[in-house]
Amino acid sequence: MSVFPQMQGERLKPGMVNLPVIGWVKFRQSREIPNGGVVKQARVVKRVSGWYVMLTVQWDVSVPSSTPHGEGVGIDVGLTSFIATSNGLTVKRPRFFVDAERKLKLLQQRVSRKRLGSKNWHKAQKKVAKLHEYVVNCRKDWHSKLSHQICNDAGMVFVEDLNLVGLSRGMLGKHCLDAGFGQFFNILEQTCFKRGVYFQKVDSRKTSQICPSCGVETGKKELSERTHVCSNCGYTTDRDVAAAQVVLQRGLAAVGHTVKMLAVRVAAR
Numbered sequence: 001m002s003v004f005p006q007m008q009g010e011r012l013k014p015g016m017v018n019l020p021v022i023g024w025v026k027f028r029q030s031r032e033i034p035n036g037g038v039v040k041q042a043r044v045v046k047r048v049s050g051w052y053v054m055l056t057v058q059w060d061v062s063v064p065s066s067t068p069h070g071e072g073v074g075i076d077v078g079l080t081s082f083i084a085t086s087n088g089l090t091v092k093r094p095r096f097f098v099d100a101e102r103k104l105k106l107l108q109q110r111v112s113r114k115r116l117g118s119k120n121w122h123k124a125q126k127k128v129a130k131l132h133e134y135v136v137n138c139r140k141d142w143h144s145k146l147s148h149q150i151c152n153d154a155g156m157v158f159v160e161d162l163n164l165v166g167l168s169r170g171m172l173g174k175h176c177l178d179a180g181f182g183q184f185f186n187i188l189e190q191t192c193f194k195r196g197v198y199f200q201k202v203d204s205r206k207t208s209q210i211c212p213s214c215g216v217e218t219g220k221k222e223l224s225e226r227t228h229v230c231s232n233c234g235y236t237t238d239r240d241v242a243a244a245q246v247v248l249q250r251g252l253a254a255v256g257h258t259v260k261m262l263a264v265r266v267a268a269r
């Protein structure tokens, strides 16, 4: 990857970009530069499918920073499901990724059976890289769609601070967490920003050991325990959904809302 931090003079004309040192290069512009926007930086990246130039554009807009408002949604990074939300949604990792990852492994094995550096080795290598890029793009796309879906019914989104998840999950420490969560949270944060939804990270410690309904510590759950059943108040729900509800309560408390316990809310209706 090459970065051109100082783009100066005339930088763009239809179908051409002016890179420092290199000069005018043909390119296909995928989207318009907004009026009054100034190209500040160009990054040239080689991917399997070709060369890409990413332009950083600066322009003056007033972006209202979103304040806490509306319905809050808490999100828990699940163990069996990808995520669970405080309103009871559990989202599984799409079957597609499981299949694609299996195929990727197969192709990688094929590479290792070829003679290093040979023509066939290069061919096999290219197949791996192509599928890999495809999976990466599909994952981003899926993360983006999921983020929009979450923003559809929320004014505030609260997620766990992933840096603390490892501490709270004990044996299911950080290494067990899918690296995709970090990317998903980044995309979710950007989506919230664009949609005017408030986004905040909260302490993730013991989210799975507290009853969201009465606040009592219910203790560590075994991996096989899929349901949260509170011995104190009897509240029963999916374990990941319960954790997401704890995340929501911490988020609401963090933004200064008085937190109503679930049982109270149910009784009030």
Ligand SMILES: [Zn+2]
Residues within 6 Å of the ligand: 211, 212, 213, 214, 215, 216, 230, 231, 232, 233, 234, 235
């Ligand atoms: Zn309880």
